[in-house]
Amino acid sequence: MSVVNFTILILIVYLVGLKVLSYFAHRISTASSEDYFLAGRNIGLIALVGTTMASIFSTGTVVSSPSEFYRQGTGYFWVFFFAFMPVVYFFLATKMWRLGKSKGYITPGDMLGDFYKSKSVVFWCAAIGLLAILPYAVAQLVAIGKTFESLTDGRITYFWGVTVVSASIAIYMYFGGARAVVWTDVAQGFIFAALLIIAGFMVVSWSGGWEPLITNLTEKTAARTSFAGKIRWNYYELGLLPLSFSFLPYIWQRMYMARSASHVAKNLVAVPIIFIVLFFTTWVIGSSAHTLLPEGLTDADRVLGALFSEKAPYFGALLLVAAFAAGMSTVDSQMLSAGSLLTHDLGGIVRRSHRESSGVFIFGKWSTVILMALLYWWALTLQTASILNLIILGVSLTIIYIPCVFGMFYWKKATPAGAAWSMGGGLIVFCIKQFKIFGLDAYLPPPMGAITYGLLASIVFFVAVSLLTSNTRIVHMQREYDEILGEVTPQPAD
Amino acid sequence: MANIGWLIMAIGFLLQVLVPLGILGRPDGLIIGIPAQPFYVLVATWVLVAGLVIVYFSWLMPYARRLDASLNIED
Numbered sequence: 179m180s181v182v183n184f185t186i187l188i189l190i191v192y193l194v195g196l197k198v199l200s201y202f203a204h205r206i207s208t209a210s211s212e213d214y215f216l217a218g219r220n221i222g223l224i225a226l227v228g229t230t231m232a233s234i235f236s237t238g239t240v241v242s243s244p245s246e247f248y249r250q251g252t253g254y255f256w257v258f259f260f261a262f263m264p265v266v267y268f269f270l271a272t273k274m275w276r277l278g279k280s281k282g283y284i285t286p287g288d289m290l291g292d293f294y295k296s297k298s299v300v301f302w303c304a305a306i307g308l309l310a311i312l313p314y315a316v317a318q319l320v321a322i323g324k325t326f327e328s329l330t331d332g333r334i335t336y337f338w339g340v341t342v343v344s345a346s347i348a349i350y351m352y353f354g355g356a357r358a359v360v361w362t363d364v365a366q367g368f369i370f371a372a373l374l375i376i377a378g379f380m381v382v383s384w385s386g387g388w389e390p391l392i393t394n395l396t397e398k399t400a401a402r403t404s405f406a407g408k409i410r411w412n413y414y415e416l417g418l419l420p421l422s423f424s425f426l427p428y429i430w431q432r433m434y435m436a437r438s439a440s441h442v443a444k445n446l447v448a449v450p451i452i453f454i455v456l457f458f459t460t461w462v463i464g465s466s467a468h469t470l471l472p473e474g475l476t477d478a479d480r481v482l483g484a485l486f487s488e489k490a491p492y493f494g495a496l497l498l499v500a501a502f503a504a505g506m507s508t509v510d511s512q513m514l515s516a517g518s519l520l521t522h523d524l525g526g527i528v529r530r531s532h533r534e535s536s537g538v539f540i541f542g543k544w545s546t547v548i549l550m551a552l553l554y555w556w557a558l559t560l561q562t563a564s565i566l567n568l569i570i571l572g573v574s575l576t577i578i579y580i581p582c583v584f585g586m587f588y589w590k591k592a593t594p595a596g597a598a599w600s601m602g603g604g605l606i607v608f609c610i611k612q613f614k615i616f617g618l619d620a621y622l623p624p625p626m627g628a629i630t631y632g633l634l635a636s637i638v639f640f641v642a643v644s645l646l647t648s649n650t651r652i653v654h655m656q657r658e659y660d661e662i663l664g665e666v667t668p669q670p671a672d
Numbered sequence: 673m674a675n676i677g678w679l680i681m682a683i684g685f686l687l688q689v690l691v692p693l694g695i696l697g698r699p700d701g702l703i704i705g706i707p708a709q710p711f712y713v714l715v716a717t718w719v720l721v722a723g724l725v726i727v728y729f730s731w732l733m734p735y736a737r738r739l740d741a742s743l744n745i746e747d
Contacts, residue, residue, distance in 0.1 A: 255710060262720065272736045447724060447725060
């Protein structure tokens with residue numbers, strides 16, 4: 179059997195496998211928004227780690243990371259700042275879980291809007307969430323379409339690749355909801371992690387062992403093992419991405435999904451360890467290309483394909499299917515989350531008391547499918563777009579949530595007006611810098627980029643407006659949260 | 673104990689930031705088979721994770737168990 183036919187066969191088996199999983203997920207699902215968007219808040223530890231991992235690692239991790247290590251060497255080491263990501267959630271995640279469980283929160287906007295008692299906060303929160311998710315998700319679809327085309331040697335075109343994947347995701351999301359997404363994430367997460375690690379061992383073996391690989395790297399491409407001349411502001415600014423990444427709505431919602439706070443805590447400690455192992459593996463793969471491909475590559479994005487196409491083409495096909503799986507597992511989580519933002523936050527469509535009505539449940543299901551259709555249409559127009567920029571844009575935006583979220587738990591002077599101004603003002607400043615609106619970006623000089631200015635603006639607005647306005651509207655919420663979280667002993671008079 | 677964990681975490685993070693700037697020089701050799709400069713960043717990352725694990729055992733997990741107990745959830 180030819181490699182291309184083998185690849186097509188694997189893709190078919192894989193997609194059918196997803197359908198079977200989503201069928202079983204559908205069988206045990208109940209018709210409620212909580213079950214559809216959060217899998218009934220009953221996700222066990224392995225599923226939680228699997229789905230978090232699969233949601234974090236995308237096509238970019240499997241395909242782009244070895245390429246960037248090959249191209250930049252140490253210049254790409256900022257990615258290890260991601261080990262810091264769970265530290266932020268140490269302060270927040272278990273609290274979010276407990277409050278979500280007690281008060282039935284489904285989206286980030288539910289929590290922030292309820293605490294700050296402000297519709298503006300809900301609106302800005304949902305708007306930022308959607309603006310963050312959609313570019314990131316469409317970038318995954320574009321990457322999947324391109325991977326599909328290269329996997330099958332052009333027999334399945336970009337158009338058909340994107341069409342098949344979009345339809346596939348829409349179907350299993352519609353029927354299985356979050357439970358199908360979690361189950362498929364677990365399968366996909368473990369498959370691509372295992373294949374990536376096996377690939378790491380294979381390239382070391384082909385290089386003649388660890389020592390020849392490293393000797394060759396340090397002797398022939400010494401610049402790629404040194405930081406000299408590579409460290410600029412941008413290196414550290416990209417280090418802010420782990421902070422904003424934690425607040426992407428679909429990552430946030432994984433904290434609501436857990437069965438217990440202990441599972442949330444274990445998940446937080448497991449993720450950075452898995453993360454370092456996988457990214458170290460991609461460094462090994464990228465570095466090995468300097469030994470195994472001495473003639474070099476004109477297109478560094480093709481490192482994986484080039485490494486495996488000659489020496490182990492069938493395994494290479496499996497690896498690229500894993501990359502495709504990584505992308506799919508990210509898009510499905512993102513679309514489900516976007517559907518929940520649309521249903522529960524934007525436009526005040528759903529009153530809290532109507533949450534579990536069948537109408538809301540059906541609207542929620544259809545909103546994810548409609549969003550998927552819009553994303554599909556958008557992806558078809560972006561075949562030649564730079565996906566990296568779309569990903570960075572999406573991930574950067576949620577940095578704006580940080581002051582409001584920390585203020586909710588750790589600053590008693592936080593006010594609803596401060597929160598609304600922080601998110602609205604932060605978003606406007608971010609957009610001015612990112613999209614150079616009316617030339618106003620001239621007032622926001624380099625080297626700092628949109629993510630830094632967005633964060634600074636949101637902090638300044640939050641602190642300044644909170645100090646100037648009253649928080650009497652939310653004092654009782656602060657007390658209620660403290661009581662739920664066991665930080666004060668409830669008094670009978672309260 | 674948790675404070676020691678936070679301190680170790682902070683040291684790890686600071687090293688992640690400072691090593692690329694050349695605070696430990698720009699050594700060319702290998703350390704246990706890995707080029708020295710990337711090795712230092714990897715060590716810094718593991719130091720951060722070690723701090724994270726200490727904080728997990730000494731502070732986060734007991735807190736999480738307390739939250740679970742408030743809802744009668746067993747680990």
